[in-house]
Amino acid sequence: MLKDVPTKFSGAKAYEYCKYLAITIGPRLTGTAGEHKAANYIAKMFRSFGLKTRLQRFPVTTFEASKCTFQARDGKTWRSYAVEPVGLSKSTPLRGVESEFALLDNADSEYFSGRLRDKIVLLLGTMNMADLPKLCSFGPKALIFMDSGIADEPIRRVFRDYQRTKKGNLPMAHIKHMDAVDIAKRGLTRGRLNLQLTEKKSYGLNVIGEKVGSDRTDEIAVVCGHYDTSMGIQGASDNAGGTAIMMELARVLTAEPTRRTLRFVAFACEETGLNGSLYYADDLAKRDKREKNKATFDPKLHTTELDRHRLVFNVDVHGAILGNSGFQYSGVDDVGAAVRLLTKELGVHAGVSKGPMSSDGSALAAVGVPAVQYARTGGTTRFLHSTRDQMKFISAEALAQAGGFSEVFLRRYVIDAAALAFPRQIPKDQEEALKAYHWPELKKTKKKKAKKRSTARPARRS
Missing domain, CATH: 3.40.630.10 (Zn peptidases)
Known part of the structure; x- marks a missing residue:
């Protein structure tokens, strides 16, 4: 009442x-x-x-994740951190990917540059997926979202199917905020990600x-x-x-x-x-x-x-x-x-x-x-x-x-x-x-129809 x-x-x-x-x-x-x-x-x-x-x-x-592991190199050893895959993102090669980190403390696309090439990008928070093509154009090996909220585990997120086909794709995962803090405090600069996703219609x-x-x-x-x-x-x-x-x-x-x-x-x-x-x-x-x-x-x-x-x-x-x-x-x-x-x-x-x-x-x-x-x-x-x-x-x-x-x-x-x-x-x-x-499929259909109309032969005049 x-x-x-x-x-x-x-x-x-x-x-x-x-x-x-x-x-x-x-x-x-x-x-x-x-x-x-x-x-x-x-x-x-x-x-x-x-x-x-x-x-x-x-x-x-839909999809299933058979493997999602992330480690950062700490001297001569590798320190493991829990991560969750971004569903429908791209799988890594079976052996995973390894590289130096590139840290982005925000997702403002004007700061994307060649320094991201061949790096595992650590991004604080989330990003506008409309900017993903620009990020991908600089050739990073993977993207790991450092959750901005304080939680006991990384959030579980799914990439929109149409976004990845129209806007690019790469291996993506989430890591909880305090684990990202630990990486920063320890000064760890190199990591490896192994992400295996199986998709099906x-x-x-x-x-x-x-x-x-x-x-x-x-x-x-x-x-x-x-x-x-x-x-x-x-x-x-x-x-x-x-x-x-x-x-x-x-x-x-x-x-x-x-x-x-x-x-x-x-x-x-x-x-x-x-x-x-x-x-x-x-x-x-x-x-x-x-x-x-x-x-x-x-x-x-x-x-x-x-x-x-x-x-x-x-x-x-x-x-x-x-x-x-x-x-x-x-x-x-x-x-x-x-x-x-x-x-x-x-x-x-x-x-x-x-x-x-x-x-x-x-x-x-x-x-x-x-x-x-x-x-x-x-x-x-x-x-x-x-x-x-x-x-x-x-x-x-x-x-x-x-x-x-x-x-x-x-x-x-x-x-x-x-x-x-x-x-x-x-x-x-x-x-x-x-x-x-x-x-988005409606937009795509409209564009295709418009393209067909523009390439059609003009009708003969009688």
Whole structure:
């Protein structure tokens, strides 16, 4: 209950969904059996709630790491340090790579130079992968990210499949911050990395459950969360917790009439670059274009399925016993104002900011759908993308708090509203930031078509 506002959301039920995903199923890396098992579990639960349920399948690349070792030379001996591979990065030769270190204390590309050639680059923090081609052009042997946060183990990260094909690739791994400090304090200057990754083609499954509205059936609100994880971890808060909230909202909100169509979506493959939500959004965009190109399409009489998408409410990273709540929104300022006013009314301490979040709601915002994205930060969320993102740091009370707010927001602005409080509009000043969330294959297809048109022979004049 939120400040004496009754809700039907059950934190206990959400906790059980979360526990099943995180512990009973466990790791849910893109395209693996664990992810597919989770998809079938969510689909089963959706059907039990009475939702019309389907699975949207799409191609992905997954991987296994058979070896990832890193050592630094300390005099005549080699000192070993734990590292985690960057998934879908490049393998080293079987014997590994060995070289002097080149230290970069930030990822500003203007400092990339020939001094990186044939070196193992140690980079503090992360980098904009758009700068990877420039880094690769100087010929380093490998790249090791020195985590900027203080943690017990290196984070587990996956390189986006399209980034490596379009922007270059090299062997990459993460080392925890304090091990990097140890290397620096000891003055170690030479190391060797052995990274062996095996890739295979697989598929992802978006799980879609829908309840059709009673009198506003042509207005669709998407409630979503991703259910996959980084490699080999429970992913309790990221994002079994968010998925569990979405599932409990599905149970509660579909038990009663709704004026608008509610579409609950559990997205796959978010950790490998929003693959599931980008595929979903791209599919809507391509069908929208085909329909509007038909001679029979009249914008005054007809709408596409993309047009009918009016709002997306995305839940990502939730359930931590202690933490801070925050919202990011894409759309007109009234979207943010609606969230902000409700937090004040219900006594929910949360920040509200304009702009995209690196999560699934941004994929739909990039094709014109206003988005509200809800996350929990601080506290044990520092363990994201590591084996310490575990159920022991999750509580039913934290899930109930986030789920209760979400229920009230959706009832007020979607389910019961006589008219939607904000237009289906992404302002121009937000479009640039959202470009990064367009599906890259769609861009590639457009470029190819444009190239074909430019090389086509001109029609003969009669």
